[in-house]
Each structure stands twice: as structure tokens, then as C-alpha cells.
Amino acid sequence: MSTSYYDLDQETLFIVSQSFKALSDPTRIRILHLLANKECSVGEIVEQLELGQSTVSHQLRFLKNLRLVKSRRAGTTIYYSPQDEHVLEILEKTIEHATHD
Numbered sequence: 001m002s003t004s005y006y007d008l009d010q011e012t013l014f015i016v017s018q019s020f021k022a023l024s025d026p027t028r029i030r031i032l033h034l035l036a037n038k039e040c041s042v043g044e045i046v047e048q049l050e051l052g053q054s055t056v057s058h059q060l061r062f063l064k065n066l067r068l069v070k071s072r073r074a075g076t077t078i079y080y081s082p083q084d085e086h087v088l089e090i091l092e093k094t095i096e097h098a099t100h101d
């Protein structure tokens with residue numbers, strides 16, 4: 001057991017590693033990147049990214065469980081967007097880091 005003030009507790013470590021795991025899949029990155037720019041329904045994601053409906057539904061559930069994506073109902077349609085500013089920042093910073101010189 002670590003007693004360092006600077007060490008992370010078990011629960012935080014678990015959630016952080018799960019979050020990175022969620023972001024380690026190319027399809028999930030594409031979905032999040034799309035949602036970062038525009039709130040979308042499942043159908044819109046399917047159309048924009050040319051993915052299967054069940055793939056999109058499955059990945060959205062995964063992202064929602066890890067609090068990376070949130071949803072809002074408008075009539076019979078459910079719209080998805082990134083959970084909060086932090087998710088947007090993580091995505092944006094990682095893309096920047098991956099593409100700069």
C-alpha cells in the first residue's frame with residue numbers, strides 16, 4: 001500500500017484507466033469527435049460515419065456508462081453529446097498532440 005500524498009486512490013485509478021480504455025477504440029474516437037462538433041441522434045451518427053446501427057448503439061451505451069457521453073430526449077428522438085467540457089478537452093488535446101510536429 002502506498003502512503004504517498006501524490007498517489008491516486010484505487011477508485012480514481014480504476015475510473016481513469018477505464019476512461020482511457022474507452023478512448024482507445026477508433027470507432028469510439030470517431031463517434032466522440034463527431035459529437036464534439038454536433039449533437040447527433042443514433043441515425044445521424046450511422047449516416048455520417050457509415051457505421052451499423054447496432055455498432056453505434058453499442059458504442060454509445062459503452063461511452064455513456066463511462067460518463068463520456070450524455071443523452072437528451074426530444075420527442076421520440078434521443079440526442080447524444082460529450083458529457084462535459086473535460087471530455088471535449090481530452091479529445092481535442094489528444095488530437096492536437098497526435099497531429100502537431
Ligand SMILES: [Zn+2]
Nearest residue numbers: 096097098100
Ligand atoms: Zn503535444
